[in-house]
Amino acid sequence: MSKQSINWYKYASPQTFYPLAGKMIPWFWLLAAIFGIAGLTTGFLLAPMDEQQGEGYRIIFLHVPASWMSMFIYLVMAFWAALGLAFNTRLSGMMASALAPTGALFAFLSLWTGALWGKPMWGTWWVWDARLTSELILLFLYIGFIALQAAIDDPRRADKAGAILALVGVVNIPIIYFSVKWWNTLHQGASVSLTRAPSMAAMMLWGMLLCALACWMYSIAVALMRVRTIMLERERHTEWVRALLGDTE
Protein backbone atom coordinates (compact mmCIF):
# COMPACT_ATOMS: atom_id res chain seq x y z
CA MET A 1 0.00 0.00 0.00
CA SER A 2 1.73 3.11 -1.15
CA LYS A 3 -0.50 6.02 -0.32
CA GLN A 4 -4.07 6.54 0.65
CA SER A 5 -6.28 7.89 -2.09
CA ILE A 6 -8.19 11.08 -1.46
CA ASN A 7 -11.82 10.56 -0.64
CA TRP A 8 -13.42 12.71 -3.35
CA TYR A 9 -16.89 11.87 -2.18
CA LYS A 10 -16.30 13.63 1.11
CA TYR A 11 -16.64 17.03 -0.54
CA ALA A 12 -19.63 16.02 -2.62
CA SER A 13 -21.89 16.90 0.26
CA PRO A 14 -22.85 20.55 0.80
CA GLN A 15 -22.16 20.25 4.52
CA THR A 16 -18.46 19.53 4.01
CA PHE A 17 -18.06 21.60 0.87
CA TYR A 18 -19.45 24.79 2.40
CA PRO A 19 -16.53 25.43 4.77
CA LEU A 20 -13.99 24.25 2.16
CA ALA A 21 -15.41 26.73 -0.38
CA GLY A 22 -15.31 29.44 2.28
CA LYS A 23 -11.61 28.76 2.82
CA MET A 24 -10.80 28.76 -0.91
CA ILE A 25 -12.65 31.92 -1.89
CA PRO A 26 -10.16 34.49 -0.46
CA TRP A 27 -7.28 32.70 -2.21
CA PHE A 28 -8.99 32.80 -5.55
CA TRP A 29 -9.83 36.47 -5.09
CA LEU A 30 -6.21 37.15 -4.22
CA LEU A 31 -4.99 35.27 -7.29
CA ALA A 32 -7.56 37.08 -9.44
CA ALA A 33 -6.29 40.43 -8.16
CA ILE A 34 -2.62 39.53 -8.68
CA PHE A 35 -3.15 38.16 -12.18
CA GLY A 36 -5.48 41.05 -13.01
CA ILE A 37 -2.99 43.71 -11.96
CA ALA A 38 -0.12 41.91 -13.69
CA GLY A 39 -2.16 41.34 -16.85
CA LEU A 40 -3.48 44.89 -17.07
CA THR A 41 -0.03 46.35 -16.37
CA THR A 42 1.47 44.19 -19.09
CA GLY A 43 -1.38 44.96 -21.43
CA PHE A 44 -1.65 48.70 -20.95
CA LEU A 45 1.86 49.81 -20.01
CA LEU A 46 4.35 47.25 -21.31
CA ALA A 47 2.83 45.86 -24.48
CA PRO A 48 3.79 47.80 -27.61
CA MET A 49 1.25 49.69 -29.68
CA ASP A 50 -0.12 47.66 -32.56
CA GLU A 51 1.11 48.85 -35.92
CA GLN A 52 -2.20 48.59 -37.73
CA GLN A 53 -4.75 48.98 -34.97
CA GLY A 54 -3.11 51.65 -32.80
CA GLU A 55 -4.06 51.82 -29.13
CA GLY A 56 -7.56 50.56 -29.78
CA TYR A 57 -6.45 46.96 -29.92
CA ARG A 58 -5.86 46.95 -26.15
CA ILE A 59 -9.47 46.01 -25.54
CA ILE A 60 -8.52 42.46 -26.52
CA PHE A 61 -7.02 42.08 -23.05
CA LEU A 62 -10.58 41.92 -21.80
CA HIS A 63 -12.34 40.76 -24.95
CA VAL A 64 -10.39 37.58 -25.65
CA PRO A 65 -10.38 36.26 -22.06
CA ALA A 66 -14.11 37.01 -21.79
CA SER A 67 -14.84 35.04 -24.98
CA TRP A 68 -12.70 32.12 -23.84
CA MET A 69 -14.37 32.07 -20.44
CA SER A 70 -17.87 32.26 -21.86
CA MET A 71 -17.25 29.14 -23.94
CA PHE A 72 -15.27 27.31 -21.31
CA ILE A 73 -17.81 27.95 -18.54
CA TYR A 74 -20.55 26.41 -20.68
CA LEU A 75 -18.46 23.25 -20.95
CA VAL A 76 -17.81 23.20 -17.21
CA MET A 77 -21.50 23.76 -16.59
CA ALA A 78 -22.40 20.86 -18.88
CA PHE A 79 -19.79 18.72 -17.10
CA TRP A 80 -21.40 19.38 -13.71
CA ALA A 81 -24.82 18.84 -15.23
CA ALA A 82 -23.79 15.46 -16.62
CA LEU A 83 -22.24 14.52 -13.28
CA GLY A 84 -25.42 15.52 -11.50
CA LEU A 85 -27.58 13.46 -13.83
CA ALA A 86 -25.30 10.43 -13.68
CA PHE A 87 -24.59 10.30 -9.94
CA ASN A 88 -27.58 12.21 -8.65
CA THR A 89 -25.41 14.43 -6.46
CA ARG A 90 -26.97 17.57 -5.05
CA LEU A 91 -23.84 19.66 -5.29
CA SER A 92 -23.38 19.18 -9.06
CA GLY A 93 -26.66 20.86 -9.90
CA MET A 94 -25.85 23.70 -7.55
CA MET A 95 -22.47 24.19 -9.25
CA ALA A 96 -24.12 24.29 -12.66
CA SER A 97 -26.60 26.94 -11.61
CA ALA A 98 -23.87 28.90 -9.84
CA LEU A 99 -21.77 29.01 -13.02
CA ALA A 100 -24.52 30.08 -15.42
CA PRO A 101 -24.75 33.80 -14.50
CA THR A 102 -20.97 34.20 -14.70
CA GLY A 103 -20.93 32.53 -18.10
CA ALA A 104 -23.73 34.75 -19.33
CA LEU A 105 -21.90 37.81 -18.01
CA PHE A 106 -18.74 36.85 -19.91
CA ALA A 107 -20.70 36.17 -23.10
CA PHE A 108 -22.28 39.60 -22.80
CA LEU A 109 -18.92 41.26 -22.01
CA SER A 110 -17.38 39.56 -25.00
CA LEU A 111 -20.09 40.90 -27.31
CA TRP A 112 -19.97 44.36 -25.77
CA THR A 113 -16.18 44.75 -25.91
CA GLY A 114 -16.25 43.24 -29.40
CA ALA A 115 -18.67 45.95 -30.50
CA LEU A 116 -16.46 48.64 -28.94
CA TRP A 117 -13.48 47.21 -30.80
CA GLY A 118 -15.37 46.75 -34.04
CA LYS A 119 -16.49 50.37 -34.35
CA PRO A 120 -13.00 51.90 -34.78
CA MET A 121 -11.51 48.84 -36.54
CA TRP A 122 -14.23 47.70 -38.90
CA GLY A 123 -16.24 50.92 -38.83
CA THR A 124 -19.33 49.14 -37.55
CA TRP A 125 -20.64 48.02 -34.16
CA TRP A 126 -21.89 44.71 -35.41
CA VAL A 127 -21.40 42.40 -38.36
CA TRP A 128 -23.22 39.12 -38.88
CA ASP A 129 -20.07 37.09 -38.90
CA ALA A 130 -19.72 33.54 -37.68
CA ARG A 131 -17.97 34.17 -34.39
CA LEU A 132 -20.11 37.12 -33.33
CA THR A 133 -23.28 35.28 -34.21
CA SER A 134 -22.31 32.10 -32.40
CA GLU A 135 -21.30 34.11 -29.32
CA LEU A 136 -24.73 35.76 -29.42
CA ILE A 137 -26.38 32.35 -29.66
CA LEU A 138 -24.26 31.17 -26.73
CA LEU A 139 -25.65 34.08 -24.73
CA PHE A 140 -29.17 32.96 -25.71
CA LEU A 141 -28.38 29.44 -24.50
CA TYR A 142 -27.19 30.79 -21.15
CA ILE A 143 -30.32 32.91 -20.83
CA GLY A 144 -32.51 29.91 -21.67
CA PHE A 145 -30.77 27.86 -18.99
CA ILE A 146 -31.18 30.58 -16.35
CA ALA A 147 -34.81 31.22 -17.33
CA LEU A 148 -35.67 27.52 -17.21
CA GLN A 149 -34.17 27.13 -13.75
CA ALA A 150 -35.90 30.28 -12.55
CA ALA A 151 -39.29 29.01 -13.75
CA ILE A 152 -39.12 25.76 -11.78
CA ASP A 153 -39.85 26.02 -8.08
CA ASP A 154 -38.64 22.59 -7.03
CA PRO A 155 -34.82 22.81 -6.96
CA ARG A 156 -34.31 19.12 -7.70
CA ARG A 157 -36.44 19.32 -10.82
CA ALA A 158 -34.78 22.61 -11.76
CA ASP A 159 -31.37 20.96 -11.54
CA LYS A 160 -32.34 17.99 -13.67
CA ALA A 161 -34.22 19.97 -16.29
CA GLY A 162 -31.35 22.46 -16.47
CA ALA A 163 -28.88 19.59 -16.79
CA ILE A 164 -30.75 18.10 -19.75
CA LEU A 165 -30.90 21.50 -21.41
CA ALA A 166 -27.19 22.15 -20.80
CA LEU A 167 -26.29 18.78 -22.34
CA VAL A 168 -28.53 19.34 -25.36
CA GLY A 169 -26.91 22.77 -25.71
CA VAL A 170 -23.39 21.39 -25.54
CA VAL A 171 -24.14 18.86 -28.29
CA ASN A 172 -25.63 21.66 -30.36
CA ILE A 173 -22.85 24.20 -29.95
CA PRO A 174 -20.55 22.67 -32.59
CA ILE A 175 -23.48 22.24 -34.98
CA ILE A 176 -24.55 25.84 -34.47
CA TYR A 177 -20.98 27.05 -34.76
CA PHE A 178 -20.33 25.32 -38.07
CA SER A 179 -23.69 26.20 -39.55
CA VAL A 180 -23.12 29.85 -38.72
CA LYS A 181 -19.57 29.63 -40.02
CA TRP A 182 -20.59 28.23 -43.37
CA TRP A 183 -23.39 30.75 -43.48
CA ASN A 184 -21.03 33.68 -43.40
CA THR A 185 -17.39 34.29 -42.66
CA LEU A 186 -16.01 37.79 -42.55
CA HIS A 187 -13.99 37.66 -39.36
CA GLN A 188 -10.23 37.83 -39.42
CA GLY A 189 -8.55 34.49 -38.83
CA ALA A 190 -7.77 33.38 -35.30
CA SER A 191 -4.80 35.34 -33.99
CA VAL A 192 -3.81 32.77 -31.33
CA SER A 193 -3.55 29.14 -32.25
CA LEU A 194 -1.86 26.15 -30.77
CA THR A 195 -0.45 24.79 -34.00
CA ARG A 196 1.43 27.75 -35.36
CA ALA A 197 3.45 30.53 -33.80
CA PRO A 198 1.20 33.33 -32.57
CA SER A 199 1.16 36.33 -34.84
CA MET A 200 1.36 38.83 -32.03
CA ALA A 201 4.14 40.33 -29.92
CA ALA A 202 5.20 38.22 -26.94
CA MET A 203 4.27 40.99 -24.52
CA MET A 204 0.74 41.17 -25.90
CA LEU A 205 0.38 37.43 -25.57
CA TRP A 206 1.57 37.53 -21.97
CA GLY A 207 -0.84 40.28 -21.12
CA MET A 208 -3.68 38.33 -22.63
CA LEU A 209 -2.78 35.09 -20.89
CA LEU A 210 -2.43 36.85 -17.53
CA CYS A 211 -5.81 38.51 -18.01
CA ALA A 212 -7.29 35.14 -18.95
CA LEU A 213 -5.93 33.66 -15.73
CA ALA A 214 -7.40 36.60 -13.80
CA CYS A 215 -10.81 35.97 -15.38
CA TRP A 216 -10.44 32.31 -14.57
CA MET A 217 -9.70 32.94 -10.89
CA TYR A 218 -12.50 35.51 -10.72
CA SER A 219 -14.96 32.99 -12.18
CA ILE A 220 -13.98 30.34 -9.66
CA ALA A 221 -14.23 32.77 -6.75
CA VAL A 222 -17.61 34.11 -7.83
CA ALA A 223 -19.00 30.64 -8.61
CA LEU A 224 -17.91 29.42 -5.19
CA MET A 225 -19.52 32.40 -3.48
CA ARG A 226 -22.72 31.83 -5.41
CA VAL A 227 -22.75 28.12 -4.73
CA ARG A 228 -22.37 28.83 -1.01
CA THR A 229 -25.43 31.05 -1.10
CA ILE A 230 -27.37 28.43 -3.05
CA MET A 231 -26.34 25.79 -0.51
CA LEU A 232 -27.59 27.86 2.39
CA GLU A 233 -30.82 28.64 0.62
CA ARG A 234 -31.61 25.07 -0.36
CA GLU A 235 -30.39 23.41 2.81
CA ARG A 236 -31.89 25.95 5.16
CA HIS A 237 -34.01 23.30 6.87
CA THR A 238 -31.07 21.07 7.75
CA GLU A 239 -29.25 20.84 11.03
CA TRP A 240 -25.89 22.03 9.80
CA VAL A 241 -27.19 25.25 8.28
CA ARG A 242 -29.12 26.05 11.44
CA ALA A 243 -26.07 25.36 13.57
CA LEU A 244 -23.97 27.46 11.22
CA LEU A 245 -26.29 30.43 11.31
CA GLY A 246 -26.76 30.13 15.06
CA ASP A 247 -30.47 29.57 14.64
CA THR A 248 -31.57 28.28 18.04
CA GLU A 249 -35.21 27.99 17.10
Place this chain on the structure above:
Amino acid sequence: MLSVIGAVVGRDLRLALRRQADIAAAVFFFIIVVSLFPLGVGPEPDQLRRLAPGVLWVAALLATMLSLPRLFADDHRDGTLEQLALAPHPLGLIVIGKVVAHWLVAGLPLVLLAPVLGIQFDLAHDALVVLTLSLLIGTPALSGIGAIGAALTLGLRGGGVLLSLLVLPLYIPVLIFGAGAVDATVSGLGPQAHLSLLGALTLGGVFFAPWPTAAALRVALE
Protein backbone atom coordinates in the same frame (compact mmCIF):
# COMPACT_ATOMS: atom_id res chain seq x y z
CA MET B 1 -41.85 -1.39 -32.12
CA LEU B 2 -43.52 0.07 -35.16
CA SER B 3 -46.91 -0.92 -33.78
CA VAL B 4 -46.24 1.18 -30.65
CA ILE B 5 -45.28 4.21 -32.73
CA GLY B 6 -48.22 3.59 -35.03
CA ALA B 7 -50.65 3.37 -32.12
CA VAL B 8 -49.40 6.67 -30.63
CA VAL B 9 -49.49 8.40 -34.02
CA GLY B 10 -53.02 7.14 -34.68
CA ARG B 11 -54.25 8.22 -31.27
CA ASP B 12 -52.70 11.69 -31.47
CA LEU B 13 -53.99 12.23 -35.00
CA ARG B 14 -57.49 11.23 -33.95
CA LEU B 15 -57.32 13.65 -31.00
CA ALA B 16 -56.04 16.43 -33.24
CA LEU B 17 -58.78 15.88 -35.81
CA ARG B 18 -61.41 16.18 -33.11
CA ARG B 19 -60.01 19.60 -32.37
CA GLN B 20 -59.39 21.02 -35.81
CA ALA B 21 -59.52 24.63 -34.60
CA ASP B 22 -56.09 24.18 -32.99
CA ILE B 23 -54.52 23.04 -36.25
CA ALA B 24 -56.23 25.81 -38.18
CA ALA B 25 -55.03 28.47 -35.74
CA ALA B 26 -51.37 27.56 -36.23
CA VAL B 27 -51.80 27.37 -40.00
CA PHE B 28 -53.50 30.76 -40.19
CA PHE B 29 -50.85 32.21 -37.92
CA PHE B 30 -48.29 31.08 -40.52
CA ILE B 31 -50.28 32.66 -43.37
CA ILE B 32 -50.84 35.93 -41.52
CA VAL B 33 -47.21 36.35 -40.41
CA VAL B 34 -45.98 35.71 -43.95
CA SER B 35 -48.53 38.14 -45.40
CA LEU B 36 -47.54 40.88 -42.95
CA PHE B 37 -44.04 41.19 -44.37
CA PRO B 38 -44.95 42.69 -47.76
CA LEU B 39 -47.12 45.18 -45.87
CA GLY B 40 -44.16 46.06 -43.67
CA VAL B 41 -41.36 46.29 -46.23
CA GLY B 42 -43.25 47.33 -49.34
CA PRO B 43 -44.46 45.47 -52.41
CA GLU B 44 -41.40 45.70 -54.71
CA PRO B 45 -41.07 42.21 -56.26
CA ASP B 46 -37.25 42.27 -56.27
CA GLN B 47 -37.07 42.92 -52.56
CA LEU B 48 -39.79 40.38 -51.77
CA ARG B 49 -38.04 37.70 -53.79
CA ARG B 50 -34.90 38.18 -51.72
CA LEU B 51 -36.82 38.16 -48.43
CA ALA B 52 -39.05 35.20 -49.22
CA PRO B 53 -36.89 32.26 -48.03
CA GLY B 54 -36.06 33.86 -44.69
CA VAL B 55 -39.57 35.12 -44.06
CA LEU B 56 -41.22 31.79 -44.86
CA TRP B 57 -38.74 29.84 -42.79
CA VAL B 58 -38.93 32.14 -39.76
CA ALA B 59 -42.72 32.04 -39.95
CA ALA B 60 -42.54 28.24 -40.08
CA LEU B 61 -40.36 28.19 -36.95
CA LEU B 62 -42.80 30.45 -35.11
CA ALA B 63 -45.87 28.51 -36.24
CA THR B 64 -44.23 25.28 -35.05
CA MET B 65 -43.43 26.90 -31.72
CA LEU B 66 -47.06 27.88 -31.34
CA SER B 67 -48.31 24.30 -31.44
CA LEU B 68 -45.48 22.78 -29.37
CA PRO B 69 -46.82 23.41 -25.84
CA ARG B 70 -49.78 21.15 -26.61
CA LEU B 71 -47.51 18.26 -27.55
CA PHE B 72 -47.50 16.90 -24.01
CA ALA B 73 -49.63 19.35 -22.01
CA ASP B 74 -53.05 17.75 -22.57
CA ASP B 75 -51.77 14.26 -21.83
CA HIS B 76 -50.00 15.58 -18.76
CA ARG B 77 -53.14 17.26 -17.45
CA ASP B 78 -55.42 14.22 -17.65
CA GLY B 79 -52.79 11.73 -16.47
CA THR B 80 -52.38 9.90 -19.79
CA LEU B 81 -48.70 10.78 -19.86
CA GLU B 82 -48.07 8.97 -16.58
CA GLN B 83 -49.79 5.88 -17.94
CA LEU B 84 -47.68 6.09 -21.10
CA ALA B 85 -44.55 6.39 -18.98
CA LEU B 86 -45.60 3.31 -17.01
CA ALA B 87 -46.20 1.32 -20.20
CA PRO B 88 -43.72 -1.51 -20.88
CA HIS B 89 -42.51 0.21 -24.06
CA PRO B 90 -39.59 2.65 -23.94
CA LEU B 91 -40.78 6.21 -23.42
CA GLY B 92 -38.54 7.25 -26.31
CA LEU B 93 -40.66 5.24 -28.76
CA ILE B 94 -43.81 6.93 -27.55
CA VAL B 95 -42.07 10.30 -27.95
CA ILE B 96 -41.19 9.40 -31.56
CA GLY B 97 -44.85 8.63 -32.18
CA LYS B 98 -45.91 11.95 -30.72
CA VAL B 99 -43.26 13.80 -32.75
CA VAL B 100 -44.46 12.16 -35.97
CA ALA B 101 -48.06 13.05 -35.15
CA HIS B 102 -47.06 16.62 -34.34
CA TRP B 103 -45.26 16.93 -37.66
CA LEU B 104 -48.26 15.57 -39.58
CA VAL B 105 -50.54 18.05 -37.86
CA ALA B 106 -48.31 21.13 -37.56
CA GLY B 107 -45.47 20.67 -40.06
CA LEU B 108 -47.07 19.12 -43.11
CA PRO B 109 -49.74 21.84 -43.57
CA LEU B 110 -46.95 24.44 -43.66
CA VAL B 111 -45.14 22.46 -46.35
CA LEU B 112 -48.30 22.26 -48.43
CA LEU B 113 -49.04 25.96 -48.04
CA ALA B 114 -45.52 27.20 -48.70
CA PRO B 115 -45.69 27.19 -52.53
CA VAL B 116 -48.89 29.24 -52.47
CA LEU B 117 -47.36 31.79 -50.13
CA GLY B 118 -44.17 31.74 -52.18
CA ILE B 119 -46.16 32.95 -55.17
CA GLN B 120 -47.15 35.99 -53.12
CA PHE B 121 -43.44 36.74 -52.92
CA ASP B 122 -42.98 36.32 -56.67
CA LEU B 123 -40.65 33.32 -56.36
CA ALA B 124 -39.67 31.54 -59.56
CA HIS B 125 -40.75 27.99 -60.26
CA ASP B 126 -37.51 26.26 -59.27
CA ALA B 127 -37.23 28.32 -56.08
CA LEU B 128 -40.78 27.32 -55.14
CA VAL B 129 -39.93 23.66 -55.60
CA VAL B 130 -36.80 23.96 -53.47
CA LEU B 131 -38.66 25.95 -50.81
CA THR B 132 -41.28 23.24 -50.50
CA LEU B 133 -38.65 20.54 -50.52
CA SER B 134 -36.55 22.29 -47.86
CA LEU B 135 -39.60 22.67 -45.62
CA LEU B 136 -40.50 19.04 -46.21
CA ILE B 137 -37.02 17.93 -45.18
CA GLY B 138 -36.52 20.45 -42.38
CA THR B 139 -39.81 20.65 -40.49
CA PRO B 140 -39.50 17.15 -38.92
CA ALA B 141 -36.34 18.42 -37.20
CA LEU B 142 -38.36 21.32 -35.79
CA SER B 143 -40.88 18.90 -34.27
CA GLY B 144 -38.11 16.66 -32.92
CA ILE B 145 -35.99 19.39 -31.33
CA GLY B 146 -39.11 21.19 -30.15
CA ALA B 147 -40.23 18.09 -28.26
CA ILE B 148 -37.22 18.50 -25.94
CA GLY B 149 -38.29 22.03 -25.08
CA ALA B 150 -41.95 21.01 -24.72
CA ALA B 151 -40.97 18.27 -22.26
CA LEU B 152 -38.66 20.55 -20.27
CA THR B 153 -41.29 23.27 -19.85
CA LEU B 154 -44.14 20.86 -19.12
CA GLY B 155 -46.45 22.31 -16.49
CA LEU B 156 -44.38 25.42 -15.82
CA ARG B 157 -45.54 29.00 -15.38
CA GLY B 158 -45.25 30.95 -18.62
CA GLY B 159 -44.33 27.74 -20.41
CA GLY B 160 -44.99 29.08 -23.91
CA VAL B 161 -42.59 32.03 -23.76
CA LEU B 162 -39.99 29.95 -21.96
CA LEU B 163 -40.32 27.27 -24.61
CA SER B 164 -39.44 29.71 -27.38
CA LEU B 165 -36.48 30.95 -25.35
CA LEU B 166 -35.14 27.40 -25.07
CA VAL B 167 -35.93 26.06 -28.51
CA LEU B 168 -35.42 28.94 -30.95
CA PRO B 169 -31.61 29.07 -30.49
CA LEU B 170 -31.50 25.33 -31.20
CA TYR B 171 -33.51 25.88 -34.40
CA ILE B 172 -30.88 28.17 -35.91
CA PRO B 173 -28.99 25.54 -37.97
CA VAL B 174 -32.27 24.34 -39.50
CA LEU B 175 -33.19 27.92 -40.38
CA ILE B 176 -29.78 28.59 -41.91
CA PHE B 177 -29.73 25.55 -44.18
CA GLY B 178 -33.44 25.68 -44.97
CA ALA B 179 -33.47 29.29 -46.08
CA GLY B 180 -29.97 28.85 -47.53
CA ALA B 181 -31.19 26.14 -49.91
CA VAL B 182 -33.70 28.55 -51.46
CA ASP B 183 -31.15 31.38 -51.57
CA ALA B 184 -28.66 29.11 -53.30
CA THR B 185 -31.27 28.19 -55.91
CA VAL B 186 -32.14 31.82 -56.57
CA SER B 187 -28.46 32.76 -56.96
CA GLY B 188 -27.85 29.79 -59.26
CA LEU B 189 -25.58 27.72 -57.00
CA GLY B 190 -27.91 24.76 -56.68
CA PRO B 191 -29.52 23.61 -53.44
CA GLN B 192 -28.00 20.12 -53.11
CA ALA B 193 -25.43 20.95 -50.40
CA HIS B 194 -27.93 22.78 -48.21
CA LEU B 195 -30.59 20.15 -48.64
CA SER B 196 -28.15 17.38 -47.75
CA LEU B 197 -27.09 19.16 -44.58
CA LEU B 198 -30.72 19.84 -43.76
CA GLY B 199 -31.46 16.15 -44.20
CA ALA B 200 -28.57 15.31 -41.89
CA LEU B 201 -29.92 17.70 -39.25
CA THR B 202 -33.37 16.15 -39.51
CA LEU B 203 -32.09 12.60 -39.24
CA GLY B 204 -29.85 13.50 -36.32
CA GLY B 205 -32.53 15.56 -34.60
CA VAL B 206 -35.33 13.03 -34.94
CA PHE B 207 -33.01 10.17 -33.97
CA PHE B 208 -31.43 11.75 -30.89
CA ALA B 209 -34.14 14.08 -29.60
CA PRO B 210 -36.37 11.33 -28.09
CA TRP B 211 -33.71 10.52 -25.47
CA PRO B 212 -33.47 13.94 -23.81
CA THR B 213 -37.22 14.33 -24.32
CA ALA B 214 -37.95 11.09 -22.48
CA ALA B 215 -35.49 12.06 -19.73
CA ALA B 216 -37.15 15.47 -19.39
CA LEU B 217 -40.60 13.88 -19.26
CA ARG B 218 -39.48 11.60 -16.45
CA VAL B 219 -38.15 14.63 -14.57
CA ALA B 220 -41.46 16.44 -15.08
CA LEU B 221 -43.46 13.43 -13.92
CA GLU B 222 -41.47 12.86 -10.73
